[in-house]
Amino acid sequence: MKLAGKTALITGGTDGIGLRLARQLRAKGAHVILTGRTPGRISAAQGEGFEVITAELTGPDGVDAVLAGLGARQLDILINNAGMGTTHDFREALPDPAADERILWLNIHAPIRLIVLLMPMLRARPEAMIVNVTSGLALAPSTAAAIYCATKAAMRSYTQSLRAQMKGQTKGGRIHVLEALPPVVDTAMTAHMTKAKMTPEACAAQIIAGMERNESQVNVGMVKLLAAVHAVSPAIARRFMLNF
Numbered sequence: 001m002k003l004a005g006k007t008a009l010i011t012g013g014t015d016g017i018g019l020r021l022a023r024q025l026r027a028k029g030a031h032v033i034l035t036g037r038t039p040g041r042i043s044a045a046q047g048e049g050f051e052v053i054t055a056e057l058t059g060p061d062g063v064d065a066v067l068a069g070l071g072a073r074q075l076d077i078l079i080n081n082a083g084m085g086t087t088h089d090f091r092e093a094l095p096d097p098a099a100d101e102r103i104l105w106l107n108i109h110a111p112i113r114l115i116v117l118l119m120p121m122l123r124a125r126p127e128a129m130i131v132n133v134t135s136g137l138a139l140a141p142s143t144a145a146a147i148y149c150a151t152k153a154a155m156r157s158y159t160q161s162l163r164a165q166m167k168g169q170t171k172g173g174r175i176h177v178l179e180a181l182p183p184v185v186d187t188a189m190t191a192h193m194t195k196a197k198m199t200p201e202a203c204a205a206q207i208i209a210g211m212e213r214n215e216s217q218v219n220v221g222m223v224k225l226l227a228a229v230h231a232v233s234p235a236i237a238r239r240f241m242l243n244f
């Protein structure tokens with residue numbers, strides 16, 4: 001897809017991978033609208049010249065706020081990037097159901113609602129794209145992050161069915177559906193981790209290169225290796241990741 005002149009919405013665009021996607025898309029000539037929720041990060045993004053819609057996406061009100069913020073604007077690209085995770089050990093305590101619900105909402109319900117509600121608009125564009133940011137953990141789960149891995153695997157499955165249905169769904173051709181699977185990236189989400197991390201700039205650059213090539217799936221960084229192992233033996237990939 002040619003990105004110049006396109007209008008993109010990035011959820012969770014005020015920090016981390018989303019903010020780097022926003023900067024790099026703008027450098028390619030796209031108009032970028034972000035969603036965020038933390039006032040300091042929202043004003044920092046606004047200070048960079050981005051339009052930001054305030055939306056807490058752990059419930060339906062946040063999705064309504066995004067739609068209200070968009071108004072009559074026409075979108076060509078929807079990037080479902082906002083996400084959060086947690087680790088939990090059932091052997092120590094049971095998880096907080098309300099906390100699990102918030103993760104399910106942010107990682108699954110919100111992106112699916114946005115896809116459904118924005119689809120009439122995307123269908124009307126000459127060329128459109130939906131990017132769902134999942135994770136390498138969508139291929140094979142870790143032991144510690146059960147709920148997070150489950151949400152990412154769910155979005156991977158949804159993305160694959162959606163892609164198969166979207167062929168030929170715009171006037172000009174199709175709604176491209178791209179899944180981006182980052183590895184461990186150096187953002188607020190991974191601040192507690194000591195593992196080697198990719199920079200969010202490099203991660204965003206690989207995703208954008210995939211968008212420009214209309215790829216279906218972007219295995220970012222080390223996820224290329226995981227995907228290669230998974231293609232040969234899902235069992236080996238699973239065993240490796242459960243010990244990751």
Ligand SMILES: NC(=O)c1ccc[n+]([C@@H]2O[C@H](COP(=O)([O-])OP(=O)(O)OC[C@H]3O[C@@H](n4cnc5c(N)ncnc54)[C@H](OP(=O)(O)O)[C@@H]3O)[C@@H](O)[C@H]2O)c1
Nearest residue numbers: 012014015016017037038057083135182184185187188189
């Ligand atoms: N970092 C990694 O290692 C990694 C690896 C694989 C996949 N991913 C995926 O990549 C995506 C981006 O991750 P990231 O590491 O860039 O995360 P991040 O640095 O924590 O940024 C997340 C963005 O989402 C927003 N957000 C978080 N909770 C939200 C909520 N409840 N409602 C609305 N917005 C919310 C944040 O806004 P505020 O700053 O205002 O909270 C921020 O703009 C996520 O889907 C994540 O699962 C990340």
